[in-house]
Amino acid sequence: MPFAKENHTIESCNASLNAVKDAIYVLNGKWKLPLILTLQDGPKRFNEIQKSLGEITPKILSKELKDLELNEFVLRKVYSTTPVTVTYELTEYSGSLEKVINELRNWGMQHRERLVKHRRTEVVFDKVKA
Known part of the structure; x- marks a missing residue:
């Protein structure tokens, strides 16, 4: 089923697109x-984040954390310990993504099920043809 058609103006379509x-x-x-998602459990240090994500390089992780900080989703806290301790935590604003993340999770589960089901059907069909 395609997207629902409503009475849209060019202006409202452009605003939605933007x-x-x-x-x-x-x-x-x-x-x-x-x-x-990794930071939802609470503040973490750089190495903890890297371990939880697995294959991310330190350079990419650093860039991504900076981007998230610039967009006010992550807060970087520096503690004057020896050595210096730096932690990253989610801001209150990051909670505004909860619905988006939940919808992506739900859609991802549906999509994976669909693909798995389609592949099973394909395999069964191929066996019947042989």
């Missing part, structure tokens, strides 16, 4: 949302 572009620009890449 809003989606802005959201994609801020949350682009494969690491931003997983980073946010």
Whole structure:
């Protein structure tokens, strides 16, 4: 079923398009949302984040954390200990992504089930043909 058609004006369509572009620009890449999910358990140090994400390089992690900090999703705290301790934690504003993340999770589960089901059907069909 295609998207529901409503009475849209060119202005409202352009505003919607720009809003989606802005959201994609801020949350682009494969690491931003997983980073946010990793920090939902509470503040973490750089190495803890890197270990929880697995294959991310320190250079990419640093860039992604800076981007999230600039967009007010992550707060970087520096403690004057010896050696200096730096932690990263989610801001209150990051909670505004809760619905987005939940919808992406739900859609991702549906999509994976669909693909698995389709592949099973394909395999069964191929066996029947042989």
